[in-house]
Structure formats: C-alpha cells, structure tokens
Amino acid sequence: xxxxxxxxxxxESSLSGASTSLAEFEAHEKGLFGRFHNALHATPxxxxxxxxxxxxxxxxxxxxxxxxxxxxxTLILQQVQIVGVLAxxxxxxILTAGIDLSVxxxxxxxxxxxxxxxxxxxxxxxxxxxxxxxxxxxxxxxxGWLVSRVKLPPFIVxxxxxxxxxxxxxxxxxxxxxxSQDIRESAPLLGFMGMRFEVGGAVITLGVVTMILIxxxxxxxxxxxxxxxxxxxxxxxxxxxxLAGVNRHGTIMSVYMTAGFICGLAGWVMIGRFGSVSxxxxxxxxxxxxxxxxxxxxxxSLFGGRGSIWGAFFGALIVGTFELGLRMAGANxxxxxxxxGALIIGAVAVDQWIRKVTS
Amino acid sequence: MTEPxxxxxxxxxxxxxxxxxDRCDFDLYPGEILAVIGDNGAGKSTLxxxxxxxxxxxxxxxxxxxxxxxxxxxxxxxxYGIETVYQTLAMSPAxxxxxxxxxGREIRKKGMMGSLLRQLDKAEMERVAREKLNDLGLTTxxxxxxxxxxxxxxxxxxxxxARAAAFGSKVIxxxxxxxxxxxxxxxxxxELIQDVRARGIPIVLISHNMPHxxxxxxxxxxxxxxxxxxxxxxxxxxxxxAVAYMTGAKEPEEVRxx
Numbered sequence: 001x002x003x004x005x006x007x008x009x010x011x012e013s014s015l016s017g018a019s020t021s022l023a024e025f026e027a028h029e030k031g032l033f034g035r036f037h038n039a040l041h042a043t044p045x046x047x048x049x050x051x052x053x054x055x056x057x058x059x060x061x062x063x064x065x066x067x068x069x070x071x072x073x074t075l076i077l078q079q080v081q082i083v084g085v086l087a088x089x090x091x092x093x094i095l096t097a098g099i100d101l102s103v104x105x106x107x108x109x110x111x112x113x114x115x116x117x118x119x120x121x122x123x124x125x126x127x128x129x130x131x132x133x134x135x136x137x138x139x140x141x142x143x144g145w146l147v148s149r150v151k152l153p154p155f156i157v158x159x160x161x162x163x164x165x166x167x168x169x170x171x172x173x174x175x176x177x178x179x180s181q182d183i184r185e186s187a188p189l190l191g192f193m194g195m196r197f198e199v200g201g202a203v204i205t206l207g208v209v210t211m212i213l214i215x216x217x218x219x220x221x222x223x224x225x226x227x228x229x230x231x232x233x234x235x236x237x238x239x240x241x242x243l244a245g246v247n248r249h250g251t252i253m254s255v256y257m258t259a260g261f262i263c264g265l266a267g268w269v270m271i272g273r274f275g276s277v278s279x280x281x282x283x284x285x286x287x288x289x290x291x292x293x294x295x296x297x298x299x300x301s302l303f304g305g306r307g308s309i310w311g312a313f314f315g316a317l318i319v320g321t322f323e324l325g326l327r328m329a330g331a332n333x334x335x336x337x338x339x340x341g342a343l344i345i346g347a348v349a350v351d352q353w354i355r356k357v358t359s
Numbered sequence: 360m361t362e363p364x365x366x367x368x369x370x371x372x373x374x375x376x377x378x379x380x381d382r383c384d385f386d387l388y389p390g391e392i393l394a395v396i397g398d399n400g401a402g403k404s405t406l407x408x409x410x411x412x413x414x415x416x417x418x419x420x421x422x423x424x425x426x427x428x429x430x431x432x433x434x435x436x437x438x439y440g441i442e443t444v445y446q447t448l449a450m451s452p453a454x455x456x457x458x459x460x461x462x463g464r465e466i467r468k469k470g471m472m473g474s475l476l477r478q479l480d481k482a483e484m485e486r487v488a489r490e491k492l493n494d495l496g497l498t499t500x501x502x503x504x505x506x507x508x509x510x511x512x513x514x515x516x517x518x519x520x521a522r523a524a525a526f527g528s529k530v531i532x533x534x535x536x537x538x539x540x541x542x543x544x545x546x547x548x549x550e551l552i553q554d555v556r557a558r559g560i561p562i563v564l565i566s567h568n569m570p571h572x573x574x575x576x577x578x579x580x581x582x583x584x585x586x587x588x589x590x591x592x593x594x595x596x597x598x599x600x601a602v603a604y605m606t607g608a609k610e611p612e613e614v615r616x617x
Contacts, residue, residue, distance in 0.1 A: 041506065225477045226465040229458055236451040243413075243449035245434050245463025305453045 040354050044299045044307050047350055048314035051297075051343070055318060059325035067328055070202035077208045080320035082107070082273060082283060084211040084313060085266040086291035087298070088218055089259035091312040094295055095222075096235040096255050097304025098147060098154030102139070102162040103263050104287015108279060109169040110136045110267030115178040115277030118187045125189040133264035139165060140260020141253065148252040158288075166284050173279040180275030193272025207269040214262060215313045222309060231255055236305030293340060294319060297347045299354075306351070318343065362425050364389045364561050365410065365441070365530050370419035372405050379405040380416065381585035387530060392552070392562045394572040394593075397582030398605050404534070406582065407565055411443040411532050412436030423529060434463070442527030446534045448519045452508035457481070457488045459507050460522045491525040492518070495554050513544025517551060524555045531555060532563045537571055549575060569598040581605050 040046055060068035086103045093100040114132035117123045123131070139161065146157045183191050193207040222228035230251045233241035242248045266287075271277055283290075298315030300307030319340055326336050367385035371378070379402045387393050397403040408414035410421065412430030420427050423439055430436040433443065450459045461484050467473035468480040485503055492503075497517050507515055516536055523531045533552065537545040545568075552575060556562055566572050572579060573593045581588045581604045588604055589611040603609035 041509075220476075224479055224481075226467070226479060227477070229454065229462065229465065229479075232454055233451040233458075233462055236453045240447065240449040240451055241462065243433055243443075243445055243447075244451075244459070245437060305451065 037354070040350075044351075044354065045311035045314060047347070048298045048311050048318060052314045052318050052321065055321045055325065059321065059329070063325065063328055067325060070200060072324070072328075074202040074204060074208075076317065076320040076324050077211075078203065078205055078273070079324065080316045081205070081207040081211045082266055082270055083287070083290045083294055083319070084316040085207075085214060085262060085269055086283075086287050087294035087312040087316045088211070088214045088309060089262035089266070090288075090291040090295045091298075091300055091307070091309050092218070092231065092255045092259045092262075093154065094235075094292075094300055094302060095231050095304060095307065096252055097238070098235075098252075098255075099158065099292065099302070100143070100154065100256075100259060101158040101288045102143065102165055103259070103266070103291050104283045104285065105162045105165040105169065106136055106139055106260060106263035107266035107270060107287060108281050108284035109139075109165045109172075110264040111270045111277050111281075112169055112173045112267075112279050114190060114267060114271065115183075116173060116176075118190060119178055119182065125187040128187075129189065129268060132267055133261055136260040136262075136264025136267065137257050138260065140256040140258070140263070143260070144253040144256025147256065148249045162288065169279050169284065175279055177279070178277040183271070183276065190268075190271050190277070191275060193269045194275060195272070205272065207272045210265060210269060211313075214265065215309055218309045227251070227254070232305050234304075290319070293344060297340070297343050299347055299351060301351050301355070302348075306355075315347075361388060363387055363422075364424060365563075366422040366425075367406075367410065368420050368422070370406065370409055370416045370421070372402075372409060372414060372416050378585055380409065380419075382419070383582075383586045385410065385580065385587065386590075387561050387563055388578075389561055390556070390559055391577040392556055392564055392575050394564045394566060394576035394579045395582055396566065396569075396572060396579060396601060396605055401582045401605070402585040403565060403582040405585075407443075407532055407534060407563070410436075410530075410563070411441060413443075437526070440527060440529030441532065442523035442530070443532040444516075444519045444523045444534065444536060446538060448515055450507050450515065450519060453506055455504045455506055456492075456510075456518055457484050457503050459518065460484075460488045460491070460525065464526070487525070488521075491521050494558075495521050495524060495551055497521060497551075511544065512540050513547050516540060516544070516548050520548065520551050520555065524558070524560065527560060529560070530563065531560055532565075534565045535567065536564070537566065537568055545571070569601065572601075573598055581611070583607065 066072065086107060089103050090100055110132040113135050114128050117131050118125050118128035143157050143161050146152050147154050193210060194205055196203055196205045222231060230241065230246045233244070233246050234248055234251045238248055270281060270283060274281065294315035295312045296302065296315070297318055298307065298311030298313070300311055322339055323336050327333065363386040365387040367383060370380050370383040370385065372380040383406055385406065395403050395406065405414060409416045412433040412435050415431065422428065428439055451462065466480045466483050468478045472478040473480065488503055495517070507518065510518065520536065536548050536552065540548060549571060552562060552564070564572070564575060576593050579591050579593055579601060581591060581601065583605055591601065591611070600609065604611050
C-alpha cells in the first residue's frame with residue numbers, strides 16, 4: 001500500500017496503446033433489421049399505423065366495396081370519436097407514468113352537467129357547456145393534486161375517482177335522461193358536436209373533427225413545446241427531471257387538468273353522438289378500459305415517457321376497424337374481443353422489445 | 360490570497376438526532392479542482408447537497424463570490440451559476456441528447472411562433488448542444504438527436520458534464536463522475552474534467568477513487584464526522600495519508616497541534 005503513490009499511480013499508462021474508439025458516438029451498421037429497430041425506437045407510432053393499414057387492407061380485400069367505401073371508412077371514425085377523445089386524455093396521463101380509470105365516468109358526468117345545468121336551471125347552453133368543461137378540469141385538478149402532492153398512486157386515485165364521479169353522476173342526475181327531442185328544440189348547441197356534413201359519401205361529424213383537432217394540437221404541443229418535453233421527462237424519470245430543473249408538480253397538475261378538460265369535451269361529443277344526455281351511458285363504465293386499450297395498442301408505454309399521441313389515435317382506429325369489419329363479415333362479436341386481446345399483448349411485447357436498445 | 364469563489368461557514372444539518380453536518384467550513388478557490396473525500400456516512404453528500412441547493416442547512420452561511428446566498432432548491436442554485444452533475448446524472452433516458460441538455464431551460468423560437476405558439480427552436484438548441492460538445496472534445500457526436508439510453512455510460516457522463524459546463528458559470532459540482540465507468544471511459548471523463556478546468560471554472564469533485572483524486576485535485580478537502588478535518592495538498596501527501604485521515608487511523612499535523 002505504501003508504494004501506491006509511486007508505481008501505482010500510472011497504472012493507466014498502458015492505456016495509451018489501447019483503442020480509443022470507445023467513447024465515440026458513431027452509429028454502428030446494424031443492417032436492415034437494426035435500422036427497422038431504430039426507426040421503431042424513433043417513431044413508436046409506426047407499429048400501430050402498419051397494423052391499421054394492414055387491417056383496412058385485409059377487410060378491404062375480403063369485403064370489397066362494402067367495406068372499402070368512403071361511407072364505411074368514415075363510419076369507423078364516427079364510431080371511435082368518443083373513445084378517440086378519451087384516448088387523447090389517457091395518453092397524457094400515461095405519458096407521465098400514470099393511469100386514469102376515471103376518464104369515462106368524467107365524460108358522462110360532464111355531459112350530465114352540461115345537460116342538467118341547461119335544462120334544470122335554465123342556464124344558456126354555452127354557459128352550461130362551459131360549466132361542464134370547467135368541472136371536468138376541476139376533477140382533473142383534484143386527481144392531479146392527490147397524485148402530485150399527496151403522492152398517492154394514480155391507479156388508486158383514479159379508481160376511487162371513477163366510483164365517486166359515477167355515483168355523483170347518478171345522484172345528481174336522479175338517473176334522468178334528457179331526451180334528444182328536447183335538446184333539438186330548446187338547446188341545439190348541446191348537440192353541436194353531432195352536426196354532420198357529407199362529402200361524396202363520406203360523412204364527417206363535428207365530433208370527429210374535434211377528435212382529430214385534439215390529436216393534432218396535442219401532437220404539436222408534446223413534440224414542439226417545452227411543456228411537452230417536460231411531460232415526457234416527468235414520465236421517464238421524475239426524479240431526474242426535477243433535478244434537471246423541471247417543475248414536476250406543475251407538470252403533473254397541468255396534465256391531469258388538461259386530461260379533465262378533454263374528458264369534458266368527450267362529454268360534449270357524447271351528446272352529439274347519442275343526441276340525448278344519459279347518465280347511464282356505457283362510456284361511464286367501459287370508457288376507461290376502452291381508452292387504455294387504444295393507448296396500449298398505440299404503442300404508448302404504460303411505464304411512461306414513451307410513445308406518441310398518434311399511436312393512441314391509430315390504436316382507437318384499429319379497434320374501430322376490427323369491430324366494424326368483423327361485424328360486416330358476419331363474425332361473432334367475441335372474435336373482436338379475442339383479436340383485441342391478442343393485439344394488446346402483442347403491442348406490449350413490441351414495446352418491451354423496442355426498449356431493449358442494446359441489441 | 361484570493362477570495363474563495365464558494366465559501367461555507369459553520370454549516371450544520373441535523374436529521375433528527377443525527378448530525379450530518381457539524382459546523383462545517385468549506386472553501387473553493389477560483390480555477391481550482393477541489394476534491395472532497397470522506398468515508399461513508401461522513402456527511403460529504405449532505406455538504407454537497409447543501410452547496411447545490413438540494414438540502415437547506417439548519418445553520419451557517421454560504422457565500423458565493425463573497426456575497427451571502429441561500430438556495431431553496433437546486434434550480435435556485437443553478438440560477439446563481441452552480442451546476443451539479445449528480446451521480447444518477449439526472450437525465451431522461453428516452454429523450455434525446457439535445458432534449459436532455461436543455462431540459463428546464465429550453466430555447467423558444469423568436470417572434471409569433473415562440474411567443475404565441477411556444478414553439479421550441481430546435482435548430483438553435485441543436486447548434487448550441489453540438490458546439491458545447493465540441494468545446495469539450497466530444498467531436499465524435501454524430502446524431503445529437505439520438506436517445507440518451509443508446510449511449511454508453513461514459514458518453515452519458517460526457518453529456519452530463521457538457522450540460523453542466525455549458526450552463527455553469529461559477530461552480531461545477533461533480534458527484535462520483537467515474538464510479539460507474541470502466542477504465543477507458545473513466546480516462547475520457549477525467550480528461551473532460553481537466554478541459555472544463557482549463558476554461559477557468561472551479562470544480563468540486565466528490566470521489567472515492569484515490570488515484571483519480573490525486574491526479575486531478577489541486578487541493579483535497581478531507582471530510583470526517585460531519586466537518587472538514589483538514590485540507591491537504593496532494594503533492595505533499597500520499598494516498599495512504601489521505602485514507603488514514605479520512606478513516607481516523609491518523610490525525611493530520613494541524614489537528615494534533617491544535
């Protein structure tokens with residue numbers, strides 16, 4: 001030990017002869033397979049897009065004109081509009097390594113608020129809608145606060161919030177449905193999202209436009225603004241993000257509030273889609289699982305920080321395509337669920353594989 | 360003698376009954392590399408956290424450039440030009456090199472796109488990031504947009520040091536920069552640290568690796584039982600002395616005299 005300062009200290013001098021290429025950043029030639037792997041790593045929405053294209057192609061070939069028509073293809077969009085909007089909200093939460101089980105219940109509750117405020121209290125429809133959106137945002141703020149400040153697991157917070165919101169929805173609405181006839185006559189703005197226009201057989205509703213707009217705006221915000229980068233960083237490694245100077249609490253709060261607001265929009269889209277306001281709409285019970293399914297099939301990692309909103313959008317469309325295609329083919333509806341189950345497992349397997357970067 | 364760039368006086372931090380820092384003094388002079396060594400539990404990480412804003416000391420004061428400062432968070436310390444490279448590196452593995460370098464201080468585009476749509480100026484950030492990496496001799500960076508998780512340990516450390524060097528105007532604190540690295544990668548990072556010093560920024564280096572400490576440091580702060588035991592000159596002492604001081608096997612001259 002005592003001579004360690006003498007001969008011991010130049011133990012690295014033999015390194016001068018060693019290769020110095022270790023710390024270089026050169027990309028290794030990995031061949032076609034490696035490049036595909038890299039492409040998936042850089043663009044995680046590629047897998048669901050390929051699956052979606054393949055599904056449309058297969059149904060198009062087997063069912064012909066009946067499926068491959070503007071009317072049918074836009075029908076898919078109409079059928080996925082609610083799940084698509086909910087999946088956008090779910091994407092934000094899951095990117096921060098959370099999960100939101102209350103999205104569907106929030107959407108239903110917000111639609112009930114919009115309807116009941118307008119009809120029960122005689123508030124003008126625009127104000128009623130604004131109240132619905134505000135309450136959605138508020139519920140999101142409560143969940144976000146519980147997750148960020150009280151440090152409860154998102155699963156537990158939103159599992160509780162799901163039950164609370166759903167129960168509040170039944171209690172407040174007294175289980176009353178507002179009929180579509182009444183909406184059309186006295187508050188047409190509530191059904192605004194159901195407004196449709198046709199272009200050569202293709203039918204587009206404002207709800208579909210809203211869904212696409214939400215996805216486009218979120219895609220921009222997540223990719224090109226500091227806030228979007230912070231959402232990814234917080235989901236990837238919250239401690240690291242905080243040390244690097246990200247406002248973790250602010251980011252989580254804003255994500256849950258934005259998700260709540262989007263759930264409010266989903267409630268408005270629901271009124272347009274169904275024409276009526278019903279507190280017992282199935283979305284309240286299955287909306288959470290449907291949106292998580294779309295997000296997972298879309299290649300967004302449940303561990304947070306990875307994936308793109310386009311993936312979730314494609315995921316929702318894949319589910320819609322399977323449902324409609326298989327129904328048109330006359331298959332038992334259970335085949336849809338079976339295939340979607342396989343897709344979920346496949347998507348997560350692909351996600352795990354993409355994460356293995358040192359192949 | 361020149362004034363210390365960063366100075367701590369009587370720093371005390373207690374966790375319940377445990378006193379992690381006990382009226383500790385600390386001096387970092389301009390342009391030097393000061394190594395901080397100490398056995399596990401000696402309180403050196405608490406000292407570093409106090410200096411980087413991650414821990415608020417119960418007592419004592421910190422002076423930067425002779426002026427008293429207090430940090431409520433690492434972000435505030437950064438505002439004063441004190442950058443820390445944590446042992447965990449504080450990087451998001453799934454995000455790119457550029458994203459990580461500018462995390463929390465992104466550059467927005469000028470004009471409407473930046474102020475109204477809050478769009479990031481990716482081209483400018485890439486240019487600056489490339490420039491900073493080049494400054495430190497990491498010239499072999501090819502794809503600055505590749506995810507940090509695709510880099511080796513040494514490359515990640517290099518990016519973290521480059522990030523600190525790019526924004527740290529006063530002091531850079533490096534916590535165990537070579538602990539997780541192999542021999543060759545360590546060498547690269549040590550060269551990087553010397554490059555940073557050559558640019559005049561003083562560095563606090565926390566390390567368990569005695570050969571690295573003795574090679575780089577201008578002075579060595581030996582931490583023991585929550586306070587500064589002594590500051591030794593690596594040229595006048597052996598590694599054996601240093602280890603003996605920090606473990607209590609031997610008392611340094613000054614302490615025995617006092």
